[in-house]
Amino acid sequence: MADLRNNFVGIKSPNPFWLASAPPTDKAYNVERAFKAGWGGVVWKTLGEEGPPVVNVNGPRYGAIWGADRRLLGLNNIELITDRDLYVNLREMKQVKMNWPDRALIASIMVPCEEQAWKAILPLVEETGADGIELNFGCPHGMSERGMGSAVGQVPEYIEMVVRWCKQYTRMPVITKLTPNITDVRKPARAAKAGGTDAVSLINTINSITSVNLDTFSPEPSIDGRGSHGGYCGPAVKPIALNMVAEIARDPETYGLPISGIGGITTWRDAAEFLALGAGNVQVCTAAMTYGFKIVQEMISGLSDWMDAKGHRTLDDICGRAVPNVTDWQYLNLNYVSKARIDQDACIKCGRCHIACEDTSHQAITQFVNGVRHFEVIDEECVGCNLCVNVCPVENCITMEPLAAGTLDKRTGKPVDPNYANWTTHPNNPMARQAAE
């Protein structure tokens, strides 16, 4: 049985599944339910400074996009940080931590970019017994207009400055939450590291408008006929998040910096992929908001069963395992040749591979063979692009099969070269230089 216990910058939890700072972690009632369901930890919904709490809109706070059968693929929200009194939150946090000593409880914090503001709140949080703090430099809506959230996360100097204050005024581990609404996520990560952060977490939500109401011409979610960009999350953002996690994991300047992976994690598989790309644990929100807290049970059993099947005993066995395989395009092996193969027994003859290839790619899949509807790859034309695999509705019906070294690539008329060769040394590259790898 795989050991799922997680130790993230010294914060221990029975499994690597934390609930991200968001509506599901706004109060004791929800968090208690989450812990009962099996979540390993929660990042409490972001606390603001002492005083009258923020107010939220009273119209819709969420917008969404859906896939087939109205499966929720992407969610956006314009909810702000907690709109409850700071001390109510602190009291509840303290009580919950006492009730659940084995679970991780992290306080997310967002106060103005002033040293005094941070200095004031940190001891209050520390007093709750929280295991650590997460600096919310990510929220892209509302608070950013007031110089907080992503407004800080978009300026590396501010990140470094605030992290430094936090490290100075608290003994608690500091996790810096990054916004994806920037050009190069390595910059804020480097800044956080320079400030002394213990870890980064990412991604926060992405600026977005989910849809436009075509009757009223208002963006959704619409508040009295008008809308604002909200933070996008859910399964649709996972690929963006995976890339950003990997960028930080493989950046020599931040290499080894612990990462809490966030962004569209919905199943154990998603979680395992984040871990493999260098995350030390994961945070989940949209999946819980879509299906309830119970989904963690699928995540726990799925991850555990997969680890058992593959012989991985602890999370350390899988964390970062995919990182060395992430590289730049220029280092990809141009001598690797694969061709699509269609399993005729699995093929349902929908023809989507054919029309995708015929209309938009390389005319490499037949529609008829000897007058009969039959979809088959034409090796002479197939560039191995994988589009057919992606559009086929039957999993594993079409696969990409590598050609063994020495076999003839019918498209080029040349045998497959057994040697690795990339763009840096390719004769067509005017800047050809010695391969770096």
Next chain:
Amino acid sequence: MGTTQSGILYGRLPLAEYETNFSDLHPPLDRHEALVASDRCYFCHDAPCMTACPTSIDIPLFIRQISTGNPVGSAKTIFDQNILGGMCARVCPTETLCEQACVRNTAEERPVEIGRLQRYATDVAVMENKQFYARAAATGRRIAVVGAGPAGLACAHRLAVKGHDVVIYDAREKSGGLNEYGIAAYKTVDDFAQKEVDYVLSIGGIEVRHGEALGRDFSLADLTEQYDAVFLGLGLAGVNALRIDGENAEGVDDAVDFIAALRQSKTKADIPVGRRVVVLGGGMTAIDAAVQAKLLGAEEVTICYRRGKEHMNASEFEQDLAASKGVTIRHWLQPKRIAVKDGKVAGIELEYTTLENGKLTTTGETGIIAAEQIFKAIGQTFQASGLGALRMESGRIVVDEEGHTSLAKVWAGGDCVLGGEDLTVSAVAMGRDSAESINRAFAADAPRASAVA
């Protein structure tokens, strides 16, 4: 309170039960159900379902239009190919046409519900009376259409769209043909057949003359003389006889008459039915009659077919439907004699059959099924007079692939032509294609526009 008395009686059921029994066989999909069902379509390329449809409706496109919240656009996609798409959605044997071809069968043995989705879209358009077609400028051409059934209506509509004027002659009181008189009541409730006729005719330029029969009130020669072209879309008016003793006894009826009477009855409570009923035949008509006899309160309904299950023209779905309603289907039984008592049917003696070297023969064994009512559903024939020198073969009109008959100005389609499939949807296709052919013929012999100085 109903009755289980013997004899052929009406009012066997409490009134409310008739309503339940004859309600919509496949209730319409609501919007949510339609969206869920449409999500299952893969939008296949050169889709097999489309190829399987005799009218070649662009099924992937109309389903995608439903899934994107555009049922009206979806209806137009359907009507572009099949103006009677509403009825076809109800009566098509989709399980042997589009839905059989659906690729989802291969993976899951559960096709996309194409028929019900088609009904969803067409219902929206028909109920809201959304009209998609405007008539082209009047051409001055006049066409006579004989028969206001699916073939005739489809032909007339397409001709009207092209700007021609059409007169439809129909022997019966109402338009619709088999859609009005020949389909089980639970397949087309709420007088949909007439609503659809009204929808089709609202294009304008089509006059319908009811109670006028070819051969009785006019001849084909009369029509070719008066009109620029003629389309024959007649149904099969003749019913095959049993040619056995007792056939004329009281209680031996034609299934088609029974089905028509049911359709014309509002409550169904006024349609008499026997306590024990035997239906002879193996096609859709036999099933429609048997199921409805059961729904009217008959205690025991048996279909007797002289060949095996695999030879039945009724689809698997229809056979299952009959079984689910409590109808017994017996095979390899051929009627030998109708037992008559006091001039009324008392039962039927049947002889067992078998196939010997591919030929049907009787085995000599017999059995008797007691019954008060016997429905004949052993096939219909094309019975028409006044056709003159029109070329016929095997009792049907011979046409080429465009629907053109042996006479220059005469086209034909539907059940009356040789080689048809006896399906509403095939009749629609033939009517539509004949209209196009007629239109091309007009264009070919149109006088060149003269250059007037």
